[in-house]
Amino acid sequence: MSALRFSDTISAELTDGILVVTIDNAPVNTLSADVRAGLMAVLDHAEKDGAVTSVVLTGAGSTFIGGADIKEFGKPSVEPLLPDIITRIEAFPKRVIAAINGAALGGGLEVALACHRRLAAPAAKLGLPEVKLGIVPGAGGTQRLPRLIGIAAAIDMIANGRVVSAAEALKLGIVDDIPNGELIAEARTTVTAPMRRTGLLAVPSEASETIAKAAADALSKARGQRAPAEAVRLVRLAATAPLSEGLAEERRTFVELRDSDEAAALRHVFFAERAAGKVAGLETVAPRKIETVGIVGTGLMGSGIAVSALNGGYRVIGIEQNAAAAEKGRERIAELLDKAVQTGRLDTAGREDRLGRLTVTADTQQLVQADIVIEAVFDDLAVKTELFQRLDGIVRADTILATNTSYLDPEAIAAATELPERVVGLHFFSPANIMRLLEVVNCKETAPDVLATALALAKRLGKLPIISGVTEGFIGNRVFSAYRREAEYMVEDGASPQEIDTALEAYGFPMGPFAVFDMAGLEIAWARRKRQAAIRDPAERYVVIADRLCEAGRFGQKTGRGWYAYPDGKRTVDPEVTAMIEAARAEKDIVPKHFTADEIAARLLKAMADEGELLLSEGIAARASDIDLVMINGYGFPASKGGPMFAADRR
Numbered sequence: 001m002s003a004l005r006f007s008d009t010i011s012a013e014l015t016d017g018i019l020v021v022t023i024d025n026a027p028v029n030t031l032s033a034d035v036r037a038g039l040m041a042v043l044d045h046a047e048k049d050g051a052v053t054s055v056v057l058t059g060a061g062s063t064f065i066g067g068a069d070i071k072e073f074g075k076p077s078v079e080p081l082l083p084d085i086i087t088r089i090e091a092f093p094k095r096v097i098a099a100i101n102g103a104a105l106g107g108g109l110e111v112a113l114a115c116h117r118r119l120a121a122p123a124a125k126l127g128l129p130e131v132k133l134g135i136v137p138g139a140g141g142t143q144r145l146p147r148l149i150g151i152a153a154a155i156d157m158i159a160n161g162r163v164v165s166a167a168e169a170l171k172l173g174i175v176d177d178i179p180n181g182e183l184i185a186e187a188r189t190t191v192t193a194p195m196r197r198t199g200l201l202a203v204p205s206e207a208s209e210t211i212a213k214a215a216a217d218a219l220s221k222a223r224g225q226r227a228p229a230e231a232v233r234l235v236r237l238a239a240t241a242p243l244s245e246g247l248a249e250e251r252r253t254f255v256e257l258r259d260s261d262e263a264a265a266l267r268h269v270f271f272a273e274r275a276a277g278k279v280a281g282l283e284t285v286a287p288r289k290i291e292t293v294g295i296v297g298t299g300l301m302g303s304g305i306a307v308s309a310l311n312g313g314y315r316v317i318g319i320e321q322n323a324a325a326a327e328k329g330r331e332r333i334a335e336l337l338d339k340a341v342q343t344g345r346l347d348t349a350g351r352e353d354r355l356g357r358l359t360v361t362a363d364t365q366q367l368v369q370a371d372i373v374i375e376a377v378f379d380d381l382a383v384k385t386e387l388f389q390r391l392d393g394i395v396r397a398d399t400i401l402a403t404n405t406s407y408l409d410p411e412a413i414a415a416a417t418e419l420p421e422r423v424v425g426l427h428f429f430s431p432a433n434i435m436r437l438l439e440v441v442n443c444k445e446t447a448p449d450v451l452a453t454a455l456a457l458a459k460r461l462g463k464l465p466i467i468s469g470v471t472e473g474f475i476g477n478r479v480f481s482a483y484r485r486e487a488e489y490m491v492e493d494g495a496s497p498q499e500i501d502t503a504l505e506a507y508g509f510p511m512g513p514f515a516v517f518d519m520a521g522l523e524i525a526w527a528r529r530k531r532q533a534a535i536r537d538p539a540e541r542y543v544v545i546a547d548r549l550c551e552a553g554r555f556g557q558k559t560g561r562g563w564y565a566y567p568d569g570k571r572t573v574d575p576e577v578t579a580m581i582e583a584a585r586a587e588k589d590i591v592p593k594h595f596t597a598d599e600i601a602a603r604l605l606k607a608m609a610d611e612g613e614l615l616l617s618e619g620i621a622a623r624a625s626d627i628d629l630v631m632i633n634g635y636g637f638p639a640s641k642g643g644p645m646f647a648a649d650r651r
């Protein structure tokens with residue numbers, strides 16, 4: 001055995017003519033300049049050394065290659081470039097085998113596609129998710145993958161950024177085998193298999209209807225983003241253009257998209273997620289051990305939280321007011337698990353395992369077993385405070401108490417308890433078993449290890465935790481309230497609800513604000529406005545139109561009327577609302593103005609960004625990127641625009 005090193009991140013061992021090359025660039029084996037230089041040095045050595053008959057490429061740890069190092073984007077290119085390495089691998093005179101030990105993503109899969117044979121570990125994941133960063137594969141992915149799996153399947157994977165399991169990759173034809181034994185040992189046994197150069201393969205023929213459907217499905221999810229459309233175009237090009245032409249066009253498109261505003265925004269989101277939930281000094285604080293999660297209230301929100309906790313591997317104790325309510329709560333949770341099975345997100349065995357870890361009861365004394373109790377009861381300060389005071393006499397002294405309030409002051413709740421330092425806010429977004437965002441509210445008395453535990457819990461639940469200070473509505477609802485307020489100002493100033501919705505949907509939101517208001521229901525915001533009426537500054541501008549809609553019983557979709565009418569469930573402009581708007585303008589002698597779509601979007605974006613700046617100045621949000629993540633993951637702000645704070649900086 002001969003050990004060799006080709007760069008700081010590339011080492012190799014030569015045994016019986018087989019050079020096993022290991023990529024070790026922690027944490028995810030990105031294709032940094034050092035990795036690329038090392039791989040090219042490997043090829044130089046292997047080609048010249050007569051003792052080398054074959055090359056096996058693999059990765060250290062649980063990753064094969066995690067993709068390009070996007071920290072290099074925007075910097076001068078450092079040779080060797082990845083396309084040059086991949087072209088050389090494919091044309092290499094000696095057999096090159098990819099032993100895909102873990103994730104092979106982006107450039108990692110492109111490297112594997114150029115190899116002459118691909119073996120994958122059972123736990124491996126493979127994909128070309130570049131569209132999620134606003135780009136397309138830039139080193140042959142759009143041209144080589146279709147040659148293995150066909151145009152339709154390649155469109156599905158690349159234009160949607162879909163990552164597949166090793167089993168699906170084998171079925172599709174991306175990998176040649178999933179060995180039962182040790183991966184490298186199995187790779188050694190295949191060095192005599194016939195060499196197959198992917199780029200020389202013909203693209204499999206398919207029905208045009210199949211391809212058209214795959215393209216239409218992908219574009220319907222793109223919401224105007226450019227990268228998915230370009231991915232579809234490039235994959236289709238593989239069937240009509242020689243490989244060299246396809247590769248050249250792919251690279252040109254990749255570079256153009258890489259330098260676009262859309263890609264810059266999505267890179268901002270990528271790095272923002274990695275910074276989220278980090279608190280200076282908290283890195284050394286050990287979180288408490290959580291095995292059992294108590295949830296008080298198993299309605300819509302509580303049942304969703306319960307499913308999230310069950311998915312995270314926790315034992316769950318749900319508490320209801322009586323036995324009948326407990327039975328209904330268990331049924332709600334079981335129904336959510338059933339839906340997960342029906343949609344393929346969960347198998348039957350997983351459902352049974354989760355139900356086996358679930359107890360729903362009216363006996364609050366059961367909460368003595370809980371390591372954390374999350375309340376999901378009616379959003380009323382008196383109700384929540386009384387509950388926490390009762391819990392003081394039930395749970396252990398080391399049990400964390402978490403409130404799921406949307407608007408109430410968790411510090412007021414904590415102050416009424418015996419141990420305020422164990423209270424933290426966990427603001428889930430509905431449906432809690434689906435929505436990724438979780439605002440973790442750090443109260444002034446919250447102990448550091450309680451905060452650390454809340455963050456660890458959030459991550460185990462698969463949530464994106466964003467830390468917020470205490471303010472009404474926390475980060476998300478405060479920014480959304482400013483958005484709502486400005487939208488209502490614009491209606492009073494002359495824009496129609498449908499013009500505003502159309503402008504925001506054109507910008508990239510899945511729904512405009514007034515459609516969202518109707519979907520959520522208008523009565524909750526109305527009740528809040530009534531609560532605040534006594535303390536509202538009389539000099540502050542106030543729009544009465546939403547109040548009048550509620551007074552007329554127009555509470556949104558569920559009543560068939562809100563800002564819009566919903567005959568047969570379809571959203572339509574209602575002349576009655578138009579008349580109410582015109583009357584409100586006349587009462588204030590407002591002469592309506594015309595707004596372009598760009599003016600509407602700019603004004604609403606400014607309202608969000610201005611509120612975000614206030615949150616930063618008040619210390620409620622730690623960083624502007626946290627605000628962007630909240631609005632993207634909780635309120636539909638288009639990720640391709642980077643969030644309101646990022647967008648404001650780019651205008």
